[in-house]
Amino acid sequence: MYDPFVHAHPGIGAPHSSSYWVDTAGAAPEDDGPLSGAIDVEVAIIGAGYTGLSCALNLAREHGIRAVVLEANQVAWGCSGRNGSFARISGGRVALSELISRYGATTAKAYFDEMSAGLNTVRGLIREGGIECDAQPDGVFKVASHAKHIDGLKREVGLYNDVLDYGAKFVPGADIQGVHTGAESFGALYMPDGFSMQPLKLAWGLHRMARKAGATVHVGSPVLNWTRSNGVHRLETPGGVVTARQVVVATNGYTSAALNKATAGRVLPVHSQIIVTRALTADEKQQSLPGSECMFDTRNLLSYYRRLPDDRILFGGRSAITGKDAENPQHRQNLHDALCRKFPVLSGIQVDYNWGGWVAVSENSLPFICRVPGEQNVFAAGGYAGSGVSFSVQAGKRLAQMVGGEAQPTQVDFLHQVPKRFPFQPFLRVGQRMAYAWYRYKDAQ
Template sequence: MYDPLVDANPGRAQPHAPSYWADTAGSPVADDGPVRGNEDVEVAIIGAGYTGLSCALHLAREHGVRAVVLEANQTAWGCSGRNGSFARISGGRVPLVALIERYGADTARQYFNEMRQALDTTRGLIRDGNIDCDAQPDGVYKVASKAIHVESLKREMGLYNDLLDYPARFVEAADLQAVHAGAESFGALHMPDGFSMHPLKLAWGVQRMAREAGARVHTGSPVTAWTSSAQGHRLVTPGGVITARKVVVATNGYTSRQLHPALTGRILPVHSQIIVTRPMSAAEKQASLPGADCMFDTRNLLFYYRRLPDDRILFGGRSAVNGRDAENPLHRERLLAALCRKFPALQGIDV
């Protein structure tokens, strides 16, 4: 598994990692293939995940800039194509109460509103591009995995209601069983905004929109050298050199330390892994996740999970510390054990 703290680069034209998403996405949309020859452009974007593709689309739509996107492997090869599939109001791991204490109520409101706008942008992309990405109805539950977490969730609900004027609500344990059965479900904070989708289909849909707007997306085109001068930025790829007036780095947790000196020490990847069960029987579904909403729990190293449209359960959480250990079967076993603790009826289920 590529890890920028371990490996020099992510490779070239590597296939998507084996995953449920890659297996169920269907045929990829067209791209522009590898770079062939040298070219001068106004904006080059490194990375064809959500950030790079959305940037290219909005530059074309709002500024008339036809950007060139350079992707080392395949579109959404990184976490944009293999993630937990949730689009929700989220901006990090700082709890709302800590955000208010640290920065004040006004800043917390602005931050929250910006996160809501980000979610609306995602909704707008799916709507405007008619992207068929299996988007599910809204609904997010933050589930109390221990009884002692209930009161803090109720206090959090109060902050959403009173400070942010947002209609979060607390769901008692008995009522929660209708959507989240099993153990480790002592109540939940419900957020009415947030949905799940097929992440790789979403990325392919945004790529199609970006190319229709005039952007180009070159896959199999890793940036192997980057120098800057008064004439612009010189990006070397195996197929040619792109000279750009401006460069957008959209490589997220996959940013190599060797990409550019200004990026050294700025990225700390956090690994997460996901298992997907076989399709459940009606009885197993009723005893685990009768609802299809987005779920995550109150653990510090949280688990996130949902029932997929084909009645499988997707279950994810933190895993290896670095890429060298990512293939260790211990991480898969730990996720499966955690899944069965939450939902004892699934003991022994294949993943």
């Protein structure tokens, strides 16, 4: 499996990894094929996921710039086509109480409003583009996996209500049974905004909209060499060369250290894995997930899950540390065991799909939308920490504004700060292994 810590680029025109999303998305939309020859453009975007496609779409529609998007493999080959499918008010992985402690209530509220705007941006694009992505009814539950987590959820509900002026609710264990039963259902924090969908269909819809607006999307075109001269960037691909005055890096957890020294080491790629079961019987559905809402739990190494429209269960969580270990069947088994622990009625249930991919965590565990230091007219966004389905689309919109001349398109200062490089990079994965071991110990208490 491609590993950003090991490989120079994700591949050249590799097909999508096998997944439930690929099998249910239908035919891929038309693209512009691999780059051939030399072209000169105003803006080149590296990466055709949610961020890059959203940036290309907004550049064309709002700024009159027809960007060229360079994708190593296929459109949405990375996390945009592999994720857990939750579009919600989220971004990064910092607890609300910590966010308020770090930046104050005013900034926390501004950030929450920006995340809310991201969710609405996705809703608007689905509606405007007529994107048929199997969007489900709204509803997000953060489910207490242990009784001792209930007080923390109640405090979090209070912060949502009092600081963010948002209508989150605490749902007692007895009341959550209509949507979530099983052995780890002690109560939940409920947010009325947020929905699930078919993420690859969403990405392909954005792709169609971007091309219709005037963007060009070249697949099978990884950037193999990046040089600059007199403020102009030269991006070499296997089949051609792009000369661009401005460059957007939208590769997030798939960013190789070899792409550009200025972007190297600013995100930690973290592997997330998903399994999808066979379809449930009516009795199994009633005793596990009667509802169709988005679910995630309160564990340190959290699980995220939902019932799909065809009554299968999608269940995901953290798994391998390295790409080399990603295919180890033990990770699939760990997810299966966690699913069956949570829902005993599903003990031994058949798993029909199993896949994974890289999410990106920044040094402060928050996303960024910034100018890349040491480079002229280079911009980047990422660090969504596995919570980026809606915020990545919003980040692409904000990147387009920055390319168009706005220095800081949001009121949230930390979003536009350059992410720090991770220290002691040769030992990052040693530290990650130790952190996972500690989290598993804490989760077992």
